[in-house]
Amino acid sequence: MKVAVLTVASAARRAHLERQREVLAAVAPEALRAEVFLDATPPDGIRDADVLTRHVPPGPHGLRVGAGRNTAAAAAIAEGAELLVFLDVDCLPGADLVARYTEAAAAHPDALLAGPVTYLASVQRPAVADLPHVTRPHRARPALPPGETRTAEPDEYDLFWSLSFAVTPATWERLGGFHGAYEGYGAEDTDLAWTARASGVPLVWTGGADAYHQWHPVSSPPWRHLDDILRNGSAFHRRWGVWPMGGWLEAFAAAGAIERRGELWVRLPGA
Template sequence: MRIAVLTVASAARRAHLERQREVLAAVAPGVVRVEVLLDAAVPDGIRDAEVHTLHVPPGPHGLRVGAGRNAAAAAAIAEGAELLVFLDVDCLPGSELIERYTDAAAAHPDALLAGPVTYLASVQRPGVADLPFVTRPHRARPALPAGATRVAEPGEYDLFWSLSFAATPATWERLGGFHDAYEGYGAEDTDLAWTARTRGVPLVWTGGADAYHQWHPVSSPPWQHLDDILRNGAAFHRRWGVWPMAGWLEAFAAAGAIERRGDAWVRAPRA
């Protein structure tokens, strides 16, 4: 099976991208690699001669992550890829990630496949041989034994995230890719999952397809993304009739930053 690993990246994550390249070269040297750079201009020296590199510049409201992944998928399919593995730039692939996604795709060719993700601590810089010993999958999502798969229940589609997932080209085309309404942070992965559920595409939890999220500073709720969350949340509401990211919206509201007006969330007036 011809496999492509697809990553979108920006200059802000250059160190994470370079580390991902190193690990991918060690654990999956035979895959096709497609990277999409999302900055307004391609940073000097960031291209890798072994990688198909594309450029999708930002829109008026921020980085176009979904559009970048769509471009990567189209390029990989044009190269003859038979399995698309989407790996966030922050994530390192486990040694069995490609094998487990490949096996799961053979058993569930019409499914959206999702493996577990371990969040590394700030001090952790594991080598390839160390990764099995730091595996601690995020507890909010199913983590099955290696080699096991399970079709998600309808209510579990909200648990899908785009840090690590895979699909055959036929499934990807059935989904239609990421919706282009989203720019900046938030909602595009939930939108893809809801599209899958609406179109009858199974979401399959894939044991052993472990990825490892490299540490970077975060805030909870993510104040730096407040306007993105309001804008993308409104776009999601227009498509699906509900607001995503409810926990963050409630936290912003509790802090007095936003308020509900009818069916909308808006910034609260300032004194």
């Protein structure tokens, strides 16, 4: 099976991208790779001659992550890819990530496949051989033994994260890719998962397809993304009738930054 590993990137994540390339070259040298740069102008000196490279500039409200992933998928499919593995630029693939996704795709060709993710601590920059020793999948999602799969329950689709997942081209076409309503941070992955559920596409937890999220500073709730979350959350509400990212919205509200007005969340003056 011809596997493509797809990444969207920007100059701000250059160090993460270079580390991801190193690990991919070690664990999946045979994989087709596609990278889509999301900056206004593609960064100089960062392209890899062995990688399909595309450019998707920002929209009026920020980086178009979903559109970038759609572009990467289209490029890989045009090159004959039989399995699309999406991996965020700040994630490293485990040694068996491609193999486990490939096995799961053979057993569940019509599914959206999702492997476990370990969040690395700031001091960790493990060698490829050491990745198994730092594997601690995030407890918010199911983490199955290597080689095992389980079809998600309907209420588990909210646990889908787009930082590591895989899908066959046929299923990707059935999903229609990421919706174009989202720019900047948040909600595009939940939208894809809800599209899958509404379309009857099973979400399959895939044991052993481990990815490792490289450390970078974050805040909870993510204050610098407040406007993105309100805008993208509103777009999700228009499509699905509910607001995503409820925990963050409640945290912003508790801090006095936003309030609920009818069906809407709005930013308060001075926040």
